[in-house]
Amino acid sequence: MRYELYYWPGIQGRGEFVRLALEEAAADYVDVARMPEREGMGVAALMRLLEDTRAARPPFAPPILRAGKLVIAQTANILLFLGPRLGLVPKAEAARLWAHQLQLTIADLVAEAHDAHHPISGGLYYHEQKREAKRRAEDFRTKRVPKFLDYFEGVLERGPGGGRHMVGKALSYVDLSMFQVIAGLGYAFPRAMARVKRKISRLTALHQRVMERPRMAAYLASARRLPFSTEDVFRHYPELDG
Amino acid sequence: MRYELYYWPGIQGRGEFVRLALEEAAADYVDVARMPEREGMGVAALMRLLEDTRAARPPFAPPILRAGKLVIAQTANILLFLGPRLGLVPKAEAARLWAHQLQLTIADLVAEAHDAHHPISGGLYYHEQKREAKRRAEDFRTKRVPKFLDYFEGVLERGPGGGRHMVGKALSYVDLSMFQVIAGLGYAFPRAMARVKRKISRLTALHQRVMERPRMAAYLASARRLPFSTEDVFRHYPELDG
Numbered sequence: 378m379r380y381e382l383y384y385w386p387g388i389q390g391r392g393e394f395v396r397l398a399l400e401e402a403a404a405d406y407v408d409v410a411r412m413p414e415r416e417g418m419g420v421a422a423l424m425r426l427l428e429d430t431r432a433a434r435p436p437f438a439p440p441i442l443r444a445g446k447l448v449i450a451q452t453a454n455i456l457l458f459l460g461p462r463l464g465l466v467p468k469a470e471a472a473r474l475w476a477h478q479l480q481l482t483i484a485d486l487v488a489e490a491h492d493a494h495h496p497i498s499g500g501l502y503y504h505e506q507k508r509e510a511k512r513r514a515e516d517f518r519t520k521r522v523p524k525f526l527d528y529f530e531g532v533l534e535r536g537p538g539g540g541r542h543m544v545g546k547a548l549s550y551v552d553l554s555m556f557q558v559i560a561g562l563g564y565a566f567p568r569a570m571a572r573v574k575r576k577i578s579r580l581t582a583l584h585q586r587v588m589e590r591p592r593m594a595a596y597l598a599s600a601r602r603l604p605f606s607t608e609d610v611f612r613h614y615p616e617l618d619g
Numbered sequence: 620m621r622y623e624l625y626y627w628p629g630i631q632g633r634g635e636f637v638r639l640a641l642e643e644a645a646a647d648y649v650d651v652a653r654m655p656e657r658e659g660m661g662v663a664a665l666m667r668l669l670e671d672t673r674a675a676r677p678p679f680a681p682p683i684l685r686a687g688k689l690v691i692a693q694t695a696n697i698l699l700f701l702g703p704r705l706g707l708v709p710k711a712e713a714a715r716l717w718a719h720q721l722q723l724t725i726a727d728l729v730a731e732a733h734d735a736h737h738p739i740s741g742g743l744y745y746h747e748q749k750r751e752a753k754r755r756a757e758d759f760r761t762k763r764v765p766k767f768l769d770y771f772e773g774v775l776e777r778g779p780g781g782g783r784h785m786v787g788k789a790l791s792y793v794d795l796s797m798f799q800v801i802a803g804l805g806y807a808f809p810r811a812m813a814r815v816k817r818k819i820s821r822l823t824a825l826h827q828r829v830m831e832r833p834r835m836a837a838y839l840a841s842a843r844r845l846p847f848s849t850e851d852v853f854r855h856y857p858e859l860d861g
Binding site for chain 2: 430431432433434435436437446447448451453454456457458460471474475477478481482485488492496497498500506512513516520525528531535536537574601
């Protein structure tokens with residue numbers, strides 16, 4: 378099965394959570410919008426998919442995964458589908474629901490990380506909502522991030538993975554997503570993250586272990602891994618970092 | 620199977636999406652936090668579940684469903700689990716993923732409806748973020764609500780349900796959730812919703828049909844259905860309605 382991922386080509390964004398799973402599983406996939414338009418791909422192909430007014434199951438927004446006849450959107454839903462197929466989640470239904478529950482909680486944190494710099498509207502520029510962003514980012518940094526990370530640290534601590542895995546006793550897509558969250562927050566809020574580091578030793582170690590996995594290391598060193606930037610979900614604006 | 624729902628007792632909130640499914644299926648369930656503490660229930664039971672530091676799969680936030688040994692959180696995840704068990708989603712995997720995808724998009728809309736009145740922090744009062752709320756609510760009303768509802772109207776129009784169902788050819792939990800969204804937005808933003816009504820005739824009709832289903836009508840007329848209020852996710856503040 379060759380998977381087709383459709384996502385904005387210039388950013389990691391929410392698409393990155395899907396990319397990390399595909400890369401770790403060495404899956405056969407095409408990152409469609411980053412391929413040449415002359416080959417029928419590129420952003421034009423993404424736009425065609427988004428604007429197809431005849432689609433019976435239209436996606437609301439990227440990322441979108443095409444798997445044969447299936448067209449699946451919503452990041453966590455894509456991972457729910459891919460998890461068992463890529464061997465990145467335990468087999469039992471209870472464990473899959475738990476993995477998905479964690480992924481949805483990660484999605485909530487990611488949405489809040491976005492709103493820290495865009496508290497008024499995704500349709501306005503950052504400089505048009507800078508004052509509001511300063512207030513929201515302070516709350517995000519000092520209240521929300523500690524609450525979420527304390528929760529995830531507790532999951533690692535209490536789970537059956539001996540502090541090494543979020544779900545079960547082996548690597549899952551949730552570990553990869555957790556890596557991405559720690560990396561993104563570390564980029565966006567280096568000062569705030571330095572302050573909580575002591576309290577999230579298990580998450581920090583998980584981030585490090587994921588980064589050192591051979592396929593992850595190869596991916597992160599490749600041109601396929603886009604850099605963090607101030608066009609992305611996680612953004613570094615020093616004035617929002619306290 | 621007797622299901623136990625754990626949710627804040629005073630509001631509809633996100634728990635309502637689960638309640639509607641349980642009610643429509645005439646499922647055997649207990650709304651634990653609304654039952655007496657002297658029977659071991661009430662808010663104290665919810666807090667025990669939230670603060671259980673030994674739980675291997677701790678929930679981050681309500682709603683939480685207990686089904687035998689399973690403890691499941693995240694609204695859309697609960698419905699993913701309940702859907703097939705309550706006969707409220709088609710059997711095929713593709714249709715279930717599609718239903719879940721729509722439910723996650725509804726969850727995104729609900730989170731934005733919340734942030735329309737709390738754009739800075741859920742930990743502050745509305746009056747402490749009123750100025751920011753006015754800006755965010757305007758964007759929500761004039762840009763986001765039309766975008767989401769136009770999308771959902773298109774789903775109804777193009778799907779196999781002949782405009783009557785969001786997923787497949789029979790009632791699903793997504794229809795019930797869509798009813799709740801239309802009801803909530805109508806309560807919170809009556810003027811804005813009157814303005815878009817003409818463009819969402821299928822959604823309006825769906826809302827009406829769900830409301831008239833015998834079990835839904837009985838539920839909505841009962842004391843189990845809490846009223847909308849300005850303590851809830853959907854809030855009516857005239858100054859935010861344009």
